[in-house]
């Protein structure tokens with residue numbers, strides 16, 4: 255028997271982000287007070303942008319410091335140098351890191367320019383770094399229309415680890431507008447695996463808009479299957495979905 259993660263449905267994404275950001279600020283403060291850095295797993299894409307804006311607001315208000323925060327991003331496109339405007343390195347600087355007090359050495363994002371012969375070692379080192387940091391306290395997720403978390407496309411095993419993945423055609427289509435056309439969207443990425451993600455002690459998945467309603471319902475109430483990697487969250491002891499009214503409208 256599995257018990258589905260709670261679906262917390264808010265009037266809009268702003269309210270969901272305010273709620274979760276306040277919870278996260280409390281978590282970081284209490285972990286820091288216990289004498290160690292807080293370890294956060296971070297996501298990119300459209301969904302977390304208003305959440306990061308709220309974290310920046312809390313930071314500016316003196317209610318959240320990243321001085322003792324260590325971060326691990328879920329994924330990075332293969333072939334994109336950190337300086338490429340669509341790389342997740344650029345995204346994270348633009349949307350969060352440039353605006354808060356996180357020490358540069360505490361930030362971890364897979365290297366999209368790693369040569370093929372070093373890729374496996376790079377992925378293993380990423381896993382080692384997560385373990386060395388004490389594991390992830392809080393993992394932020396979005397969900398793709400394929401049901402992916404990170405870039406764990408349909409067929410990704412429950413126990414998969416950080417590795418090279420091939421992007422689903424739907425995922426590439428969704429990314430095409432920001433890359434100025436499908437031809438410019440990378441075909442592969444490095445992504446934490448389902449197993450890596452599921453080891454986080456607490457997980458929050460965010461989803462906004464009608465376009466996510468069907469896959470949110472499938473992930474929460476459908477079978478636990480590698481066809482929808484977000485369905486594995488049903489088996490996590492402390493995962494919750496933070497939804498706006500539209501994303502929760504099929505539940």
Ligand code: F6R
Nearest residue numbers: 297298299300301396397398404
């Ligand atoms: C991003 C990631 C992806 C996205 C998902 C949703 O780091 O790993 O799983 O969270 O593709 O993307 P958006 O938020 O753009 O709809």
